[in-house]
Amino acid sequence: MSALRVAAESALQWKRQAVEGWNQFWFAPRLPHTLAAMRIAVGGMLLYTHIVLATDLLAFLGPDAWMDNQTIRDLHTGAVVPRNSDLGRSYLWHIENPTLLWAHHLFTLAVSAALLIGAGTRVVAPLAWGLQLMYVHRLTGALFGLDQVLTMLLMYLMLAPCGAVYSVDAMVRRRFAGQLQAGWRQWLFPAPVRSSACTIATRLGQLHLCVIYLFGGLWKARGETWWDGSALWFSAANLEYQSADITWLVARYPTLCSAAAHATVLWETFYCALIWPRLTRPFVLMMAVCVHGGIALFLGMITFGSIMIIANAIFISPELTRRLFSRQAEASRDVSRLAPPQPRPLRSS
Amino acid sequence: MVKSQTPRWPLASHWSVSADADNSCCRLGDSPERHFCCARHVGDPKTDVKIEGLQSLCLDSHSQRGKLLEHHLLLLPAGSLAMSKRLESSPPRSAQVASSDVATPDATLPSVAWRWGLSVLIVWHVWAVLGEPVEFMTRLPFSMDGSPAGVAFNAPVRAYGEFTYLNHGYAFFAPDPGPSHLMEVRWAGADGSESKETYPDLAKQWPRLLYHRHFMLTEFLNNVHSAPVPLDLQQETGSEIAAWRASRRQYEAIRDSFRRHVAGRQDVSVDAVVIDRIEHRAPYVPEYLVDNVRLRDSQLYMVLPDTVEPELPPAPPVPPAPVGGTVWQDGPEVMPAGAPQLDLSAESSR
Numbered sequence: 001m002s003a004l005r006v007a008a009e010s011a012l013q014w015k016r017q018a019v020e021g022w023n024q025f026w027f028a029p030r031l032p033h034t035l036a037a038m039r040i041a042v043g044g045m046l047l048y049t050h051i052v053l054a055t056d057l058l059a060f061l062g063p064d065a066w067m068d069n070q071t072i073r074d075l076h077t078g079a080v081v082p083r084n085s086d087l088g089r090s091y092l093w094h095i096e097n098p099t100l101l102w103a104h105h106l107f108t109l110a111v112s113a114a115l116l117i118g119a120g121t122r123v124v125a126p127l128a129w130g131l132q133l134m135y136v137h138r139l140t141g142a143l144f145g146l147d148q149v150l151t152m153l154l155m156y157l158m159l160a161p162c163g164a165v166y167s168v169d170a171m172v173r174r175r176f177a178g179q180l181q182a183g184w185r186q187w188l189f190p191a192p193v194r195s196s197a198c199t200i201a202t203r204l205g206q207l208h209l210c211v212i213y214l215f216g217g218l219w220k221a222r223g224e225t226w227w228d229g230s231a232l233w234f235s236a237a238n239l240e241y242q243s244a245d246i247t248w249l250v251a252r253y254p255t256l257c258s259a260a261a262h263a264t265v266l267w268e269t270f271y272c273a274l275i276w277p278r279l280t281r282p283f284v285l286m287m288a289v290c291v292h293g294g295i296a297l298f299l300g301m302i303t304f305g306s307i308m309i310i311a312n313a314i315f316i317s318p319e320l321t322r323r324l325f326s327r328q329a330e331a332s333r334d335v336s337r338l339a340p341p342q343p344r345p346l347r348s349s
Numbered sequence: 350m351v352k353s354q355t356p357r358w359p360l361a362s363h364w365s366v367s368a369d370a371d372n373s374c375c376r377l378g379d380s381p382e383r384h385f386c387c388a389r390h391v392g393d394p395k396t397d398v399k400i401e402g403l404q405s406l407c408l409d410s411h412s413q414r415g416k417l418l419e420h421h422l423l424l425l426p427a428g429s430l431a432m433s434k435r436l437e438s439s440p441p442r443s444a445q446v447a448s449s450d451v452a453t454p455d456a457t458l459p460s461v462a463w464r465w466g467l468s469v470l471i472v473w474h475v476w477a478v479l480g481e482p483v484e485f486m487t488r489l490p491f492s493m494d495g496s497p498a499g500v501a502f503n504a505p506v507r508a509y510g511e512f513t514y515l516n517h518g519y520a521f522f523a524p525d526p527g528p529s530h531l532m533e534v535r536w537a538g539a540d541g542s543e544s545k546e547t548y549p550d551l552a553k554q555w556p557r558l559l560y561h562r563h564f565m566l567t568e569f570l571n572n573v574h575s576a577p578v579p580l581d582l583q584q585e586t587g588s589e590i591a592a593w594r595a596s597r598r599q600y601e602a603i604r605d606s607f608r609r610h611v612a613g614r615q616d617v618s619v620d621a622v623v624i625d626r627i628e629h630r631a632p633y634v635p636e637y638l639v640d641n642v643r644l645r646d647s648q649l650y651m652v653l654p655d656t657v658e659p660e661l662p663p664a665p666p667v668p669p670a671p672v673g674g675t676v677w678q679d680g681p682e683v684m685p686a687g688a689p690q691l692d693l694s695a696e697s698s699r
Contacts, residue, residue, distance in 0.1 A: 055559055086516070219521075231525060
């Protein structure tokens with residue numbers, strides 16, 4: 001009987017701790033500073049992708065695009081191959097008029113810019129995500145990892161008050177402090193306080209990143225070249241990806257390069273475990289910068305490499321981000337204080 | 350505050366924090382659950398208000414076991430804060446940072462009902478994040494289906510993942526970095542002259558992201574390629590042959606959309622446009638080092654056939670090795686493992 005009681009108490013204790021751990025992990029309030037810094041980077045990347053798309057907009061979205069509307073519609077709805085149907089839907093499938101497409105794209109550019117500077121973030125963040133979904137479901141075939149990670153980050157940023165700091169919203173809130181302290185105005189211009197929304201957005205992003213790396217590592221483990229170390233060679237020697245020729249290096253130092261291939265697989269596979277302890281986190285993040293920096297510099301995917309580094313920033317504590325940015329702000333204030341005063345222009349009478 | 354001897358900071362009417370002389374320990378007194386906290390401050394010791402990032406080791410009266418909690422304990426000067434009574438039923442947490450860019454209202458956990466609702470949504474979403482990669486991981490090469498368990502795991506969240514664009518396999522440069530697939534487009538002008546362009550082309554598509562979009566299109570065309578059903582199978586009516594025909598129709602639809610785009614750009618008839626798929630493999634290391642084969646060498650490019658290759662006659666049987674050891678024969682050099690197979694780095698890698 002006493003053994004049963006001990007077991008029951010132990011189970012209760014386990015349950016209490018599990019609930020406490022769950023609450024702590026998902027809901028313990030968190031500052032928005034890291035997410036706000038990421039908003040700037042993600043907004044910048046989103047704006048850039050749409051600017052690049054604008055350089056040949058109708059070739060990708062127009063009535064005579066590479067993949068025209070009918071082909072895209074049939075692909076997603078399974079009109080030709082029923083088993084390929086999915087729920088990817090986009091109203092852009094139904095827009096053929098070039099003027100309307102341009103107007104829509106200009107609106108998207110404005111939303112992306114607003115996200116970058118944090119103007120009306122509570123509205124533009126979900127709007128940017130929704131527009132991004134419409135674009136990715138229209139651009140099937142022309143997408144790659146950049147679009148996957150960008151859409152993912154937009155989704156999580158919109159869950160949090162990522163415009164509470166480092167934003168136009170924050171400037172407006174400070175300027176009109178007395179008038180924005182209640183109701184929808186307070187929601188629209190949130191104060192940079194700890195909130196569970198920041199924690200949920202951060203945790204979802206962190207877990208998603210762990211999933212990406214875990215399956216990236218497992219897939220590499222299914223190949224052969226990641227085991228014999230030649231994967232780095234076949235990546236570097238791919239002319240279409242290459243942005244800087246390092247084949248001379250990779251071919252002549254097989255030990256070094258195969259070690260790098262093995263390290264990549266190990267790092268990706270165990271990222272999901274090693275990123276959480278504070279002891280190993282800096283090394284895992286440093287490796288992320290090296291791997292994705294290498295992809296950005298040598299494999300011609302500067303956008304993909306950059307967005308992965310930005311995504312990894314989600315593991316940086318908001319307190320650290322706040323300190324880094326406030327020190328920079330202080331430093332710039334000091335510099336401006338030390339700068340000699342500008343002579344006043346003479347007024348002509 | 351920090352340097353004082355055994356300071357006490359009243360937090361609420363019946364709450365107080367006491368700390369020992371070196372501030373390595375503090376205690377929340379008069380608590381029903383008697384939290385005893387060892388705290389380490391990482392803030393500026395000269396400033397009262399910048400104490401943050403505390404780790405607290407709490408002992409609660411129920412378990413009498415230590416628990417390391419990484420939340421932030423609130424320590425502010427006397428009278429500066431009214432701590433929520435919620436603290437009575439939960440461990441101390443939530444440091445409020447008094448700073449120019451951080452406001453200081455009390456932050457609390459959502460209510461239990463909210464937490465339940467949010468937890469259900471969180472579990473659903475994380476399931477969706479995992480669903481497609483799990484199913485995709487259980488597929489064999491060149492197979493469309495994952496394992497029954499993988500398919501069953503993904504089935505409930507598939508639609509959500511598809512709409513929110515979570516349905517990816519994340520097989521970047523995996524399982525092996527493969528060859529590139531390009532597209533050679535040829536068209537006949539009105540005067541009968543023939544022109545051609547190769548996609549992607551760094552010289553014509555700039556910036557790099559625009560080039561990469563075109564590159565992904567040519568990879569996509571190759572990934573969806575399906576040869577026509579061979580003549581000797583044309584009369585078959587089985588489901589596999591029907592699926593084959595449908596795949597071919599889809600490939601032709603996408604290829605013809607590409608042809609219409611080129612025809613529109615070049616102002617020629619669609620019938621005058623021909624698209625060939627080109628595979629560009631990387632040289633093997635011995636080819637590169639010994640034979641001096643460079644990345645643009647013409648022998649590395651191959652026009653991919655549109656039809657199914659005719660079956661080769663079976664190879665003659667290998668004679669048994671003579672007793673007493675292996676006979677080394679002249680033959681092709683054995684290349685390192687990892688000949689390019691599948692390029693799953695593109696969007697189609699889902």
